[in-house]
Amino acid sequence: MSKPGLDTLLLGTLEYIDTHQAAFLAAIQRHLLLFVIVLLISVAIGVPLGMASAKRPIFSAWALNIFSALKMIPSLALLMVFIPILGVGFLPAMIALIVHALPTILINTYTGYSQIDEAILENATAMGLTEREILWRVETPLALPLIFSGLRTSSVDIIATTTVAAYIGAGGLGEFVIVGITNMNSVIMLAGSLTVAAIALIVDFIFSLLQRRLIRYQIA
Amino acid sequence: MAGKIIEIRGVSKQFKNAQAYAVDHVSIDVSRGDFITIMGTSGSGKTTLLKMINRIHELTDGNIFFEGQNIHDLKVEAYRKKIGYVIQQIGLFPHMTVAENIAVVPKSLHWGKDRIAARASELLSLVHLEPAIYKDRYPSQLSGGQQQRVGLARALAADPEIMLMDEPFGAIDAITRQVLQDELLAIHRKTGKTVLFVTHDLHEAFRLGDKVIIMNEGRVQQYDTPYNILFHPANGYVAKLVASEDIIEKLKVLRADSISTPVQVTPDGRVPRVLANAPLSAVLGKFMETGAPQIYVEDAQGRIEGSILWNSLQSIASLRTEGAEYFV
Numbered sequence: 001m002s003k004p005g006l007d008t009l010l011l012g013t014l015e016y017i018d019t020h021q022a023a024f025l026a027a028i029q030r031h032l033l034l035f036v037i038v039l040l041i042s043v044a045i046g047v048p049l050g051m052a053s054a055k056r057p058i059f060s061a062w063a064l065n066i067f068s069a070l071k072m073i074p075s076l077a078l079l080m081v082f083i084p085i086l087g088v089g090f091l092p093a094m095i096a097l098i099v100h101a102l103p104t105i106l107i108n109t110y111t112g113y114s115q116i117d118e119a120i121l122e123n124a125t126a127m128g129l130t131e132r133e134i135l136w137r138v139e140t141p142l143a144l145p146l147i148f149s150g151l152r153t154s155s156v157d158i159i160a161t162t163t164v165a166a167y168i169g170a171g172g173l174g175e176f177v178i179v180g181i182t183n184m185n186s187v188i189m190l191a192g193s194l195t196v197a198a199i200a201l202i203v204d205f206i207f208s209l210l211q212r213r214l215i216r217y218q219i220a
Numbered sequence: 221m222a223g224k225i226i227e228i229r230g231v232s233k234q235f236k237n238a239q240a241y242a243v244d245h246v247s248i249d250v251s252r253g254d255f256i257t258i259m260g261t262s263g264s265g266k267t268t269l270l271k272m273i274n275r276i277h278e279l280t281d282g283n284i285f286f287e288g289q290n291i292h293d294l295k296v297e298a299y300r301k302k303i304g305y306v307i308q309q310i311g312l313f314p315h316m317t318v319a320e321n322i323a324v325v326p327k328s329l330h331w332g333k334d335r336i337a338a339r340a341s342e343l344l345s346l347v348h349l350e351p352a353i354y355k356d357r358y359p360s361q362l363s364g365g366q367q368q369r370v371g372l373a374r375a376l377a378a379d380p381e382i383m384l385m386d387e388p389f390g391a392i393d394a395i396t397r398q399v400l401q402d403e404l405l406a407i408h409r410k411t412g413k414t415v416l417f418v419t420h421d422l423h424e425a426f427r428l429g430d431k432v433i434i435m436n437e438g439r440v441q442q443y444d445t446p447y448n449i450l451f452h453p454a455n456g457y458v459a460k461l462v463a464s465e466d467i468i469e470k471l472k473v474l475r476a477d478s479i480s481t482p483v484q485v486t487p488d489g490r491v492p493r494v495l496a497n498a499p500l501s502a503v504l505g506k507f508m509e510t511g512a513p514q515i516y517v518e519d520a521q522g523r524i525e526g527s528i529l530w531n532s533l534q535s536i537a538s539l540r541t542e543g544a545e546y547f548v
Contacts, residue, residue, distance in 0.1 A: 117309070119310070122276065124313075126276055
């Protein structure tokens, strides 16, 4: 087999996608579904936990340590760890991805709430705002940019790692990559991986637009 | 309107893990409408005392009464809304525009939208920031001096009974600081608010305060007019603090209205004038410049408040600080 040129390769990839449209769309759907579920659950757990860590120093000591450690585990290893416990399929993949995405969201939320200037909080208290008013009108808006950048980072991360999760039966675009690698077929592998990259870029772009709106006060 | 607004009774504060008292059995009355400066070096307890008034720090001992009521019995959030608070670090909310910053307390008090907007414009004009230009800006788009003007406007937003200010001009350059001091005095005259103003700067304390509280090691050393503190210091510490052989130095820290007397006759248009908050050194300059025997003291609107005779200025120069025996 002679080495095909880059243009042949890309054309072949596009042709492959065109001829396998149904399977491709299903894979994209599955990929995005997994991403959205993982992101939502990670936010639902990570944001409140990060907030609590910032408010309760005793809590933060163990929560932050555990999650910082979790962050160090390579994603593939993390995925494999769950096989003996949960088997393979959508659910184990989902749980593994949540464990993988959670630390970034939690740590960014914690940092967002912890980095607020003491003087600002003292003023808010001295102005007679209740704790709840301070939380929602002062602290949360000020923590939001960092929380959001955590979401952005872990979103791209989830989309990429979901590809690897195909190894434990998650489905999605990773299956094309696996098939491509096992059959030494660059075209199928590229069809999967280029699409993942495109989705990651698009999601990142959407987040960057939202972020710019959120922190308009910082762009003075 | 007169009467006591704040009564501090035997108040002490001891912080956790600290041996000494930060504030040690302080008793002070503050009359409504007074501008009082609290002066001391760092560690003197001046800021702690101030922050006990709005319960940022809780008391270890003693009581504080606000309009006759023990502040411990008041609902703390409602009580704090009656107090304007301005600190050196300014602490504007960076995610809110200037107008939104000013609106925080009024909003929390459920004022109507129109009333809040009108109040924001009124206050921005009061602190000399053109509302149309500044109301929609973010704090990061303002200079330090402008930010503190907004801080002042925000503190005044809900028309508080009393203003607590902790070295509000401490981080601002000397020229802007003097402008802001003058404007604060003008605002005080205009609004009649009670002001408690902490500073470590003796000049600032004397320039601004109708009365000055000198603090050291958690205790009040003297609570009196600048004039009395200069010429009748209560103890060795105060005497040493204000000690200056140089008469000009003393004239620099006393305000024209500290020695002026009401004008008895119809004001004479030819008599030279100085502003009420001008230092006596400026009054001396005016006497030398004009050779007049008398100078009128006027407010910012040009209304004559009183007059100073050359003789009365001269008699200050001959005053010796009592307690000179403290210096060995």
